[in-house]
Amino acid sequence: MKKVGTLLTAFWLTIAAMGQTLNVQVGSVTYQFPAEQTGEMIYTNGTELTVMGRTFTLADIDAMTVGENEVKDNTVSVNYDGETATILVAGNVAQYVEATVSGAHVSIEQTNTDAIDGDEITYSLSGASSNGSLTLGGSYKCTVQLAGLTLTNPNGAVIEINNKKRIQLSVKKDTENSLSDGANGSQKACLYSKGQLQMQGNGLLTVTGNTTHAIKGGDYITMKNLTLVIPSAVDDGINCNKYFQMNSGNVSIMSVGDDGIQVDLESDDDTTAETDGHKNENSGNLYVEDGTLTITIPAAAAGGKCLKATGLARISGGDLSLTVSGRVDTSDSSDPSYAMAIKGTNVTIAGGNTTIKVTGAAGRGLSADDTITTDGGTLVITNSGAPTTISSDVKSAKGLNALNIALNAGDITINMSSNASKAISCGDGTKTTSGGGGGPWGGMGGSTKWTNVKGSFTMGLSDGTGPKLTISQTGSTYNSSSAKAIKAICAVTIYGGETDIYTKSSGGEGLESKTSIDIRGGHHYFKCYDDCINSAGKIFFNGGITVCYSNGNDAVDSNAGTTGAITIGNGIAFAYTSKGSPEEGFDCDNNSYIQITGTGIGISAGGNQGGGGGGGPWGGGGGSSSGSTISNAKQGYAFVTSSISYQAKRYYTLADASGNNLVTYSFVAACSSNLALFTATGMVKNEKYTIKYSTEEPTDATTVWHGLYLGSTHQGTTNVTSFTAK
Amino acid sequence: MKKIVLIFMILIGTLTMLAEDTYPYLTFVTTDGAKASFNVSKLSFSIDGTTLKVGDRQFTLSNLSKMYFSTEDETTSGIEEVTKAVLDETTEIYDLKGRKVARGDKGELPKGVYIVKTKKGTHKLMVR
Numbered sequence: 001m002k003k004v005g006t007l008l009t010a011f012w013l014t015i016a017a018m019g020q021t022l023n024v025q026v027g028s029v030t031y032q033f034p035a036e037q038t039g040e041m042i043y044t045n046g047t048e049l050t051v052m053g054r055t056f057t058l059a060d061i062d063a064m065t066v067g068e069n070e071v072k073d074n075t076v077s078v079n080y081d082g083e084t085a086t087i088l089v090a091g092n093v094a095q096y097v098e099a100t101v102s103g104a105h106v107s108i109e110q111t112n113t114d115a116i117d118g119d120e121i122t123y124s125l126s127g128a129s130s131n132g133s134l135t136l137g138g139s140y141k142c143t144v145q146l147a148g149l150t151l152t153n154p155n156g157a158v159i160e161i162n163n164k165k166r167i168q169l170s171v172k173k174d175t176e177n178s179l180s181d182g183a184n185g186s187q188k189a190c191l192y193s194k195g196q197l198q199m200q201g202n203g204l205l206t207v208t209g210n211t212t213h214a215i216k217g218g219d220y221i222t223m224k225n226l227t228l229v230i231p232s233a234v235d236d237g238i239n240c241n242k243y244f245q246m247n248s249g250n251v252s253i254m255s256v257g258d259d260g261i262q263v264d265l266e267s268d269d270d271t272t273a274e275t276d277g278h279k280n281e282n283s284g285n286l287y288v289e290d291g292t293l294t295i296t297i298p299a300a301a302a303g304g305k306c307l308k309a310t311g312l313a314r315i316s317g318g319d320l321s322l323t324v325s326g327r328v329d330t331s332d333s334s335d336p337s338y339a340m341a342i343k344g345t346n347v348t349i350a351g352g353n354t355t356i357k358v359t360g361a362a363g364r365g366l367s368a369d370d371t372i373t374t375d376g377g378t379l380v381i382t383n384s385g386a387p388t389t390i391s392s393d394v395k396s397a398k399g400l401n402a403l404n405i406a407l408n409a410g411d412i413t414i415n416m417s418s419n420a421s422k423a424i425s426c427g428d429g430t431k432t433t434s435g436g437g438g439g440p441w442g443g444m445g446g447s448t449k450w451t452n453v454k455g456s457f458t459m460g461l462s463d464g465t466g467p468k469l470t471i472s473q474t475g476s477t478y479n480s481s482s483a484k485a486i487k488a489i490c491a492v493t494i495y496g497g498e499t500d501i502y503t504k505s506s507g508g509e510g511l512e513s514k515t516s517i518d519i520r521g522g523h524h525y526f527k528c529y530d531d532c533i534n535s536a537g538k539i540f541f542n543g544g545i546t547v548c549y550s551n552g553n554d555a556v557d558s559n560a561g562t563t564g565a566i567t568i569g570n571g572i573a574f575a576y577t578s579k580g581s582p583e584e585g586f587d588c589d590n591n592s593y594i595q596i597t598g599t600g601i602g603i604s605a606g607g608n609q610g611g612g613g614g615g616g617p618w619g620g621g622g623g624s625s626s627g628s629t630i631s632n633a634k635q636g637y638a639f640v641t642s643s644i645s646y647q648a649k650r651y652y653t654l655a656d657a658s659g660n661n662l663v664t665y666s667f668v669a670a671c672s673s674n675l676a677l678f679t680a681t682g683m684v685k686n687e688k689y690t691i692k693y694s695t696e697e698p699t700d701a702t703t704v705w706h707g708l709y710l711g712s713t714h715q716g717t718t719n720v721t722s723f724t725a726k
Numbered sequence: 727m728k729k730i731v732l733i734f735m736i737l738i739g740t741l742t743m744l745a746e747d748t749y750p751y752l753t754f755v756t757t758d759g760a761k762a763s764f765n766v767s768k769l770s771f772s773i774d775g776t777t778l779k780v781g782d783r784q785f786t787l788s789n790l791s792k793m794y795f796s797t798e799d800e801t802t803s804g805i806e807e808v809t810k811a812v813l814d815e816t817t818e819i820y821d822l823k824g825r826k827v828a829r830g831d832k833g834e835l836p837k838g839v840y841i842v843k844t845k846k847g848t849h850k851l852m853v854r
Binding site: 020035040041064 | 749771772773778786790791792794
C-alpha cells in the first residue's frame with residue numbers, strides 16, 4: 001500500500017513538473033507564470049506587459065523564457081549564493097510581491113491584504129551567504145520557511161520582518177539553518193518579527209545575536225517542534241511581547257548577556273490576563289507546556305534570568321534544565337537584580353520536570369513578586385550561590401522566593417549549600433528591632449517584631465493532599481544571617497503533603513515563621529541542627545504527623561510567650577533534641593503555655609523548659625519559673641522531669657495500665673531528657689501510664705514515620721518511667 | 727505486484743492524457759488581429775528596444791496586443807485566404823505527411839492541414 005502511495009505522490013509531482021511556465025526575469029527576480037493560469041497577457045502601448053495582474057515595464061525585463069518549471073502557488077523562493085541572491089516568485093502572487101535585491105540583501109514588500117487563492121504567501125529561504133539578509137514588509141500574514149539557510153549579515157539583522165501580522169517561521173524538516181547578525185549594529189535582533197511569530201518545523205535553527213537579542217518578537221512568540229539553538233546573544237536569547245508559549249521542540253540557549261527568554265507587556269495594547277486560546281492576549285505570560293528547554297546563564301550575565309515574565313511564568317510540561325551563574329546586577333543600588341532561573345510576577349510549576357542549578361551570588365531558583373504555586377511536576381533546585389553584601393545588607397541565595405507560596409502538589413527538592421541561604425523565603429513586612437544586642441553579654445539580640453506582615457505560605461490542600469517537599473540545607477551563618485530551610489515572615493499553614501527537611505549548621509532552622517505555624521495534615525520530618533520548627537508566634541499541631549529531631553537546638557520553639565504558644569490539637573508531634581539542656585523538645589518558655597485542644601499525640605524529650613534567658617555564654621537557662629499545668633486540656637497529659645536516657649535503636653512504648661499501646665517511638669540518636677511531655681489519644685487524667693522499651697522494632701504498626709509507630713501492639717520489656725496523667 | 731503494475735499503467739495513461747492537455751504553443755496577437763503561434767519547446771524571447779524577438783521572428787512591441795498559451799497552432803499571420811476559385815484550380819493536394827489526398831465527390835476534405843498546389847502557387851489549407 002505504501003508503494004502505491006509513493007507512486008501516486010511521484011505521479012502528481014511529475015504532473016506538476018510538466019507544466020509550461022512563462023518565466024519573466026527582472027534583475028535577480030524571476031516571476032514564474034504557469035501556462036494554465038496566465039490567460040491573456042496584455043501588451044500596452046509597447047511599453048508594458050501585464051501577466052496575472054502584475055504589470056512589467058518591458059524595458060526592465062531582462063529575459064523571458066518558457067520552460068517546464070514546477071511552480072508552487074503562493075510561494076516565493078529566495079536562494080542565497082555568496083554575494084548574490086536570486087528570487088523566484090510564483091505567478092499567482094506576483095502582483096502582490098515587490099522584491100529588490102542588492103548583492104545578497106533581499107527586501108520584499110508584500111501588498112496583499114487577504115488570502116490569495118485561499119492561502120498565504122510562503123517565503124522559502126535557502127542557500128548561504130556571509131553578507132546577506134532578508135527584510136520583509138507587508139500587512140497580511142505569511143510564512144517564512146527556512147529550507148537550508150546559512151546567512152550572516154555583518155551590518156544588521158539577518159531576518160527583519162516588519163509585517164505586523166502573524167508570521168509563521170517554519171524550519172523545513174531535516175534542514176539545518178544558521179543565522180548570525182553583525183556586532184555593534186542598530187538592529188533589534190538577529191531575527192526580528194514585528195508581528196506574531198509562530199516558530200515551528202522539524203529542522204534545526206541556530207541563531208546568534210551579536211548586537212542585542214538573538215530573536216525578538218514585537219508580538220507574541222510560540223514554538224512547536226523545531227530544534228532551536230542560540231549559542232550566544234549580547235542581550236536576551238529570545239525576547240518578545242504579550243506572551244511566549246513553547247508547545248514542543250527542543251530549545252537550547254547559552255551564553256546570553258541578560259535573560260534566556262524574556263516576555264514583556266505590549267505597551268500600546270490593553271493588558272489582559274491569560275485568555276481563552278490566548279486570543280488577543282497581552283499578559284506578559286510565559287508558558288512552557290512541553291518540549292525540552294535548556295538554558296545556561298553565564299557568570300558574566302549580571303542579573304540574568306533563564307526565564308523572565310512580566311506576568312505569569314508557568315511550567316506545565318516538558319523537561320527543563322536551567323543553569324544560572326550570573327552575578328548580582330547592582331547598577332540600580334536601590335533595587336539590585338539577582339540571577340534567577342525563573343522570575344515572574346507569579347510563577348507556577350504545574351507539570352514537567354524542571355531541574356535548576358544556581359551558582360551565581362545570591363541567586364534564586366524561582367522568584368515571584370507575588371505568588372509561587374506548585375500544582376504538579378518535578379522540581380529540583382540545587383543552589384550554591386554565595387552570599388554577598390549590598391549597602392550593608394546581606395543578600396543571600398534562595399531556592400523559592402515570593403510574597404506568597406502555595407505548594408499544592410508536585411515533587412519538590414531543594415538543595416542549598418551556601419551560607420545565609422534560604423531554601424524557601426516568603427512573606428514581607430516591617431521589621432523593628434529593639435533592645436538586646438548582639439554582643440557576648442547580650443541575650444538573643446533583644447526582640448525583633450514584624451508588623452504590616454503580608455503574604456502566606458501554604459503547603460497541601462484542604463483535602464489533605466500535598467506535595468513531597470525535600471530540603472537539604474548545608475550552609476552556615478554569614479554576617480549574622482543564618483542559613484535556613486524555610487523562612488516565612490508570614491503565617492504558615494500546612495494542610496498536607498510530605499516533608500523531609502535537613503539542616504546542618506547553627507542557625508539552620510527547618511521551618512521558621514515570624515507570624516505563626518499551623519500544621520493540619522501531612523507527614524513531616526525535620527532533622528535540623530538548629531530549631532526544627534520556630535515561630536515568633538504560635539505553633540499548632542492540628543493534624544498530620546510531625547517528627548522533629550534537633551541535634552543543636554530546640555526541636556520546636558515558640559516565642560509567642562503566651563497561652564497556646566504550642567498547641568497539640570488533633571495532630572501528632574514527636575519532638576526531641578539530642579543537644580541537652582537548655583535545648584528542649586517543646587520550648588515555649590513556660591509549660592503552661594502549652595495547650596491540648598484535641599485528641600492528638602504530643603511527645604517531647606529534651607532539656608528543662610527555659611525562659612527567654614538567651615543563648616549567650618551568660619544567658620539564662622531558665623526553667624525554674626515554668627509551670628507544670630496545662631489549663632483545659634482535652635485529654636490526659638504529663639510532664640516528666642525525671643531524667644530519661646533515651647538510646648537509639650530502642651523502641652519505647654507508651655502504654656496504659658492495661659498494657660494498651662498508645663504509641664511507640666524511637667530516636668535517631670541518644671537523647672537525655674529532663675523534660676518530657678506525654679499526651680496521647682486515649683490518655684485520661686489520673687490514670688497511670690508506663691514507658692517501656694524493647695530492641696525489637698514494631699512490625700505491625702499501621703503508620704510508621706521517622707521513629708513513630710502508630711496502631712501497633714508493640715510492648716516494651718524494660719521499664720523506663722511511669723507517671724500519672726494530669 | 728500486479729496491482730502496482732496496473733496502477734502504474736493507469737497513471738502513465740492518465741499522464742499521457744494530461745500531457746496532451748498542456749499548452750504546446752504560445753500565441754501572439756498583433757493589434758490588427760493577426761496571430762502567430764510558436765511551439766514553446768525551448769522557446770526564448772528577447773526584447774531589444776522596441777522589438778520583441780521570438781525565435782526567428784520579430785515583433786514591434788507597439789504592434790502587440792496580447793499573448794496567451796494555446797493548445798494548437800493558431801498562426802494566421804502570412805497565410806492567404808484560400809477561395810473556392812483557387813481550390814477549383816487545384817491540381818494537387820497533400821497532407822502534412824506528404825501523401826497525396828483526393829477530394830470527395832463534393833470536393834470536401836476531412837478536417838486537417840493540407841498543402842494545396844494551384845496554378846498560382848502553393849498554399850497551406852486548414853480544414854475545420
